[in-house]
Amino acid sequence: MDDHRAPAHGLRHRRSRLAGFAALGLAGAPATHGAARSRRAPGIAITIDDFDLSNAMLMSGQDRDAAIRATLKRHKIKAAGFVAGKYIDDRLSLPMLSAWSNHGHMLGNHSFSHRYFSGENPDGLMADIARCEQLLSSGPGFRKLFRFPGLAEGNDAAGCDRMRALLKQHGYANAYVTIDTSDWYIDNRLKARLKADPRASVVAYKRFYLDHIWGACFYDGVAQSLFGHSIDHTILLHHRLTLFLDDLLAMFRARGWRLIDAHAAFASSPFALEPDTLPAGQSLLWSLARADGRFGTPLRYPGEDGDYEAPKMDAAGL
Template sequence: MAVHPDRRTLLAGLATSGLVAGCARPDRGRAAATPGIAVTIDDFDLSDTPLLSGSERDAAILAALRRHRVKAAGFVAGKYVDATLAPRILTRWSDEGHILGNHSFSHRYFSGQDPAGLMADILRCEPLLSRYAGFRRLFRFPYLAEGKTATGRDAMRALLDRHRYRNAPVTIDTSDWCIDNRLKARLAVDPRSAIAPYRRFYLDHVWERATFYDGLARSLFGHSIDHTILLHHRLTTGLFLDDMLAMFRARGWRLVDAETAFASSTLALKPDTLPAGQSLIWSLAKADGRFAGQLRYPGEDGDYEAPRMDARGL
C-alpha cells in the first residue's frame, strides 16, 4: 500500500494570510446544543493490509455504519478503481445508501497553478462513479489543498460551479493515516503485536481533534454544527470505526448522515483565506482573525502525532 505523503512536507513554504470572509451567515435552523458528526472516508485504496484484506476491511467499515444506523460519504480517487474489487465494493456502498463522491482521478496536490488540469482530472474520474446510484457531484480536494493563490482558488471554485460540482469540505480534520502507518509498520514486524494501545491512541486523537474543531465552531457561530470528519479507507478505520462511533454517542454527540451534513449552508461557506483549504472550520477561524493563537499550520500533520506515539512506544 502506498504511504500517505506527509502533509507538512506537501505544504511546506506556503505563507498563510488571513483575510476577511465575505460569506453569508451559517444555518440558524441547526443551532444544536450538542454537536453532530458525519463520517466521510477518502481515497478507497483497497489494497490488502495486515489483519484485513481490502474486502474484509470494507466489510468491517460498512458493518460499523450499519450497526450505528448512519450513512457515510466515500470520496473515491479514480486511480484506485480497478476492474474487479472496486465495482463490488462501490455497488455495496451505493446499495446501502451511502454517498459516493469524487476525489479526482490522480489524487494530486492542487497548488492553484492549473485549475483546468484539476477539473479535467475530476471529470476523468466521474465515469468510474456515475454508474452508481449513490454518486453525487461532490468533490473532495486531495490533501484538503484548495490553492495557494486567490486566482487559482477562485478559478477552481468557478470551474466546479460550471460543472455542477460542490466542494465537500471537512470540518474535523485528523491524522488517522499517521496512526495507520505506525500500526501497519508494527504488524509487519510482528503480526501478533497488540492493537489495543493503537486503538486507545486513535480514539484519543480523534476525540481531541473533534473537540478542538467543535470549540472553534462554537466560538464562530455561537453553537455547535453537524460536522464532517475526515477518515481514510485504511486498517485503522476497519478496526476502530465502530469504537469511534460508540465513543461519540456515549459522550453525547449525535450521529448524522453525510447527506444531512452536506446540505447545511454552513458547509457551503467559502472563506477568503490563503492558502485555501484545511478544515473549513480552521479556514473560517483564520478569516475571522480572532483565533491566530489557536491555529497551527497545517492544521493536522504526522509531525504533531509522532512524538506522542514515540513516547508511548507506538
C-alpha cells in the first residue's frame, strides 16, 4: 500500500524542507564538538515497512524478500520489519516472516489494516494492532514495537494521549523513524514506467532514489542541532526498491556512516522521548524540532511526501 501522508488540514507548513535549519550545513556532515560522542559518525539502521509480497517489480515478491535478506547478510546488519497484517497469507508470508526471525531480524507491528490514524477511535486502532500481533507473536523475532501507518499519531491531544496510554498498557513502544523518506513514491513511478515499457532502464531511477535518500539525511543535521551530536538513526524504507538496497548501504558506508543493527538504534536514548506537538507523528526529529520552539520558521507538513518529489521527477523525465 502506498504510504501517502494525510492532507494538511489547513496547516501552512508546505514550505522549504526545514527552513529554520538552513544554517546547519550539509546533510550528514559530522559534528564538530569536542566530546568523543560528538565526533562519532552517525549510525543508520534499516527498517522496512508493509511487507506486501504482491507488489513485484522485475522480480516476484518472494525473490524480492530473499534479495533483501541476502543484502542485509552481506553487509552484516540486522534490520527491523514492520508488518501490516492485511498483506499476510499462509502460503508466502508466514514462511518469509519465519526466515526474518530465524536470521536475527526484528519484526514489529504496523497494524492489521494500515489505516491513517487521525486521533479518532484509539481503542479501535489498539484492537487492530492486537489483530496483527496474533500473526506475529509466535516468531522469535517479534518485538512489541508499533509503527504508525503514514507516521500519523493523531491530530488532537486527547486521541494522541489515549493512544500513547494504550500502547504502554499493552507493552508497546513507538517504533520511531528518524530519517523519513518517500521511497514508495519513487517505486510507484518506476513501476508505471516499467508497465509502459518493460525494457526501460532503471539507472536514472536508481540515481534519483540514492539522491533522495541522501537528501533526507539532512535529519542528522537536525539531530546535531537538538542534541549537540549525531545519533543512531532509523530510516523508513518499504518492501519495494530492493534493486537498489545494496547501492544504498554502500553509499552510506562510502560517506562515513556506520551501518548498525536496528535493535541498537531503538535502544538509544532519543527513542524514549515523546514529543509534545500536534499533529503528532512524522519523523521523531521533525516532531522534536517542532516542539523545541527555537527554530522559528514552521516546518512543512507532512515532512516528506510524494507531492514534493513529483515535480523533480517530472523535470527529470522519470
